[in-house]
Amino acid sequence: MAKENVSMHVARLVSSTVLNLFFIINLCVAENRKLGLSWSKKAAADAEAVAAISCSGHGRAYLDGLVLNEKGFPVCECNSCYGGPDCSELSPACAVNAGSGDPYFLEPFWRQHAASSAVVVAGWHRMGYSYSDNTYMSQELEKRVRILHSIVGNAVTAGRYIVFGAGSTQLLNAAVNALSTDNSSMPAPVVASIPYYPVYKTQTDIFQSINYKFEGDASLWKNSTSDATVNVIEFVTSPNNPDGQPNKAVLSGPNAKAIHDHAYYWPHFSPIPTPADEDVMVFTISKLTGHAGTRFGWAIIKDKAVYDRMIQYMDLNTMGVSRDSQLRALKLLKVVIEGGGREIFDFGYKTMRDRWQKVSETLSKSKRFSLQKIAPQYCNFFHKVRESSPAYAWVKCEREEDRDCNAVLQGANINGRNGSVYSAEDRYVRLSLIRSQDDFDLLFQRLNKLV
Amino acid sequence: MAKENVSMHVARLVSSTVLNLFFIINLCVAENRKLGLSWSKKAAADAEAVAAISCSGHGRAYLDGLVLNEKGFPVCECNSCYGGPDCSELSPACAVNAGSGDPYFLEPFWRQHAASSAVVVAGWHRMGYSYSDNTYMSQELEKRVRILHSIVGNAVTAGRYIVFGAGSTQLLNAAVNALSTDNSSMPAPVVASIPYYPVYKTQTDIFQSINYKFEGDASLWKNSTSDATVNVIEFVTSPNNPDGQPNKAVLSGPNAKAIHDHAYYWPHFSPIPTPADEDVMVFTISKLTGHAGTRFGWAIIKDKAVYDRMIQYMDLNTMGVSRDSQLRALKLLKVVIEGGGREIFDFGYKTMRDRWQKVSETLSKSKRFSLQKIAPQYCNFFHKVRESSPAYAWVKCEREEDRDCNAVLQGANINGRNGSVYSAEDRYVRLSLIRSQDDFDLLFQRLNKLV
Known part of the structure; x- marks a missing residue:
């Protein structure tokens, strides 16, 4: 009787573990089958490996970035004034880039929406000239x-x-x-x-x-x-x-x-x-x-x-x-x-409004500089009266002798764009507010020192 | 003693199955970790699902194709003269497209190299204007x-x-x-x-x-x-x-x-x-x-x-x-x-040579049509003297009355391009040989009927 009991226990144990094994293996296989991944795996793994390269939050590596190291990985491309292999080194005396309109302010949004915004392009995707309606437009x-x-x-x-x-x-x-x-x-x-x-x-x-x-x-x-x-x-x-x-x-x-x-x-x-x-x-x-x-x-x-x-x-x-x-x-x-577009426009508006408020407050402390004024208007998207949150600060040097306003700012390690680029006087400078948070933070810091 | 033996058996069995479980789970996890897939999984699965849509070998579905059905899947885009939801229906009287130079002859090559040619584009890939060297070129x-x-x-x-x-x-x-x-x-x-x-x-x-x-x-x-x-x-x-x-x-x-x-x-x-x-x-x-x-x-x-x-x-x-x-x-x-480029050029050359030979042989049976002649030359890539395998057949209608050669071919359900498009006489027609195998097969079949 005791022996029979033991045998039954063993049998139960064996069958339960076999069942367990079966379910676990099934789970594994099902997970892969659900994903159905075969030919795209390698490309996906490559992209994620590059995305995982640490650039200290001050840069990013790209799939098509320069490959200089022996491991074959692309190098970090750092925000301006950051350097070193992992973008961790800030050059304190470096001039901040407030010139070009690279819209990196939205980069964090896309990192937060990595899964929904990634695209996998098959090798044979749209090789021909035309879409199915014989046009060149999707x-x-x-x-x-x-x-x-x-x-x-x-x-x-x-x-x-x-x-x-x-x-x-x-x-x-x-x-x-x-x-x-x-x-x-x-x-x-x-x-x-x-x-x-x-x-x-x-x-x-x-x-x-x-x-x-x-x-x-x-x-x-x-x-x-x-x-x-x-x-x-x-x-x-x-x-x-x-x-x-x-x-x-x-x-x-x-x-x-x-x-x-x-x-x-x-x-x-x-x-x-x-x-x-x-x-x-x-x-x-x-x-x-x-x-x-x-x-x-x-x-x-x-x-x-x-x-x-x-x-x-x-x-x-x-x-x-x-x-x-x-x-x-x-x-x-x-x-x-x-x-309904709320996510990206909330993100974009808050980012730009924050930057504009900071720059406005700082420059308002000084009579040396003035900033454009834009009248508030009712916004039918946000359903309220809104201040502007412009992409660029259009700064004017108010002192008679500051005819080259960009030179004044360059003295404070800020590189903007001369007013004459926009066919205005060089008493004006355009400062880009749509670049990375690093670029903006440095710009803000230097403006504060200047005024 | 017997009882002790049984206990030992049970203990061994339990420990062995626990170990097995451990290794199997580890394998599963390792497989996923090796792939390292997280944010790219969904996009990869989407691309593979679209690639798996059956278009009967006579077409393909694209990730950005028209979505007409209620399931949200893009429709098949069929090779010319094929139709129906899965491109399985050949319209026998339809005019074959031998006009445009869409280079679909290489599509099978890229399907064969699916894993190495796929690209995964992250949502934040290269948002700015410039590469790291401040140019617009990689x-x-x-x-x-x-x-x-x-x-x-x-x-x-x-x-x-x-x-x-x-x-x-x-x-x-x-x-x-x-x-x-x-x-x-x-x-x-x-x-x-x-x-x-x-x-x-x-x-x-x-x-x-x-x-x-x-x-x-x-x-x-x-x-x-x-x-x-x-x-x-x-x-x-x-x-x-x-x-x-x-x-x-x-x-x-x-x-x-x-x-x-x-x-x-x-x-x-x-x-x-x-x-x-x-x-x-x-x-x-x-x-x-x-x-x-x-x-x-x-x-x-x-x-x-x-x-x-x-x-x-x-x-x-x-x-x-x-x-x-x-x-x-x-x-x-x-x-x-x-x-060293052997794979794609072997594939491309063999495909084009085969098509050229077929068209040449067929048209040589008739005095009504003639084809361009291109002198053989030594090829330093293939290390041998090679005949040409041109992208287009430049067909001449030899009969005095066949001044509109494209009209003659259209009579046989072949749509080429008029010689006058290339500032030559309309006694000439360009037939594209670089389109899909379906297009070429139909073209060849109709040329054979014509001559």
Whole structure:
């Protein structure tokens, strides 16, 4: 009896452990089967290994970064003033980069949304030129662009055409080209209100077109548009780069053709009082999601003939936008749209507002410097009256002798951009507030020392 | 004693199963830890799920394909003449697409190299404008481009500058722009030898430049270059599109500036007798790896001043090439370079040679049609004398009355491209041989019926 009992115990024990083994192995297999990962495993592991490289929170390693060490891993790329193999060394005397508009302020957002924003590109993804509708533009992406604008309320897209470009950059000249006319008696003047984004001039100049010519300050052309036979093309940047003002076109009349550059018309930077509804509007993910490097933008166009000319320009210039950029933009916009856009715009707005408040308070302590003022407006996205939280501080040196304001700031180890870059006086400097938190913290620290 | 034995057995059994459990669980955990997958899992699973959608071998689904069904999966995109939800339905009367140059012939190669060619893009990958050296071009990618040319032996890169572009397309005008001069007495004529790729004309025309003007047939300018003060810019396509000939520049002299378009100068299509060493050479991955949609090409430049002008053009046109395209091109070139390039060029050459032989044999049965002849040459890549295996069949209708050769072929349900598209007579038709195997098989079948 005792022996039988023992045998039964043993039998139970064996069967229970066998069952346990069975379930555990099953769990393991099921986990892998659920993921269904085979060919993508290696690439995923590579990407995660690079993402795990420690750059001390002051930099990041990229899959395509320089490989200098013997292990074959890419090196850390550090925020400005940080160095060393793991970006842990701060150079105290180094000049902070407040010049370029790299939108790293959104990098932490994407790190927080790593799983939803990653993209796996198969080796055979979209090898051909065309999507299934024989265009160079992803319909799924165009859908998301329209949804995005309806959520944010910053642009009317119903009944409008959409053209994709390599960032807004490529679309600027596509629009100039489309709005100028062939075989006209003189080149169409291309103008903008001072201070303006310098690419309007440098880009228009490089194409040396018979049909258009950059002519500078828009206000000088106010009386030339009513009876002219030639179109005058005006770049209207709203909010404006560099000063964040909600600019309107200064020219009017049948021959005044405006290109509205709305790169910064997102809740990060600006109240959204009303959906923009101009004839030619240009947007970009660069200042929306922060992916300047992806080179993806779009134009919203009312007129079919202008749209046709822009599409033709895009086809002949680059055969459309990289299908890889379009795939990535699709994934990013899906994340933006999730939850009605609240997450990214809350993050972006809070970050930018915080930075703006800090810079404003600091500079208000000094009579040597002044800062642009932007009137508060009701924001239909956040449902409240909002102060601006502009992308750039447009700083003026008030002392008579401080004619070169950037030199004054450089004396305090701050590298901004001269006012003359924006066709304004060098008494002004643009300071970029959209860079990494490290860059902003250093900028803030040095501004505090200066005032 | 018996009882003690039993106890010992039980103890052994328990400890052995516990150990087993321990090892199995460890294996499971280690497998996942080895892969180290966390945030990339979802994207990897999504990509593999889409790749697993069955399109009957006559199509493929893409991650960014149209989503029409309620399950949220993208639809199959079928090869021409195939249809239905899973591409299983062949429309017997449908016209085969032998027109466009989508390089799907390499799609099976990338499916076979799925693991090594996949790329995982993190949400925060390269958000800024610049690489760590403050340029818009990936140094790691430039390294691979140089290694590739030294392996293939098709171009000299030592001591040369490299410029990236959105496909070769964007680089063509960048080169025209760089080779023309500002403020010259007349626009530089831009010319090419008939038959030529139509984009040379349409692209040059759309920019309506003061500095250059498309003037058609190169041979008409033979006597105009020796004493002219204005540069004459000649597009030299070698091997030529559409006819596969190893073209040379027809113009010479100090004012003759050639842009050598070597899009097809790869072992897939052509023997490689010697490394090309011209002043301005343009290449693209479109006809190398087959990734036309990625829009990535490069120019190899001898002269620093020309290089500087091209870089400036790229910066102002699109602020460089999409960093996502560059990441993808890097991964693809790594696969190409592995094993000295033998795998992809063996695959590509065998595929193209097979197609060319079939088309040649079929058309040789008929006196109604003739095909271009290309002289065999010694190939330094394959170390033997090689026949050509051109990307396109350049078919001539020999009968007096067959002035519209494409119409003759359309009568047999074959859609090629009219000779006049290439500024030749419509007695010629270009048939694309670089499309999918389905497209080629249908083309071959219909050619056989026709002759």
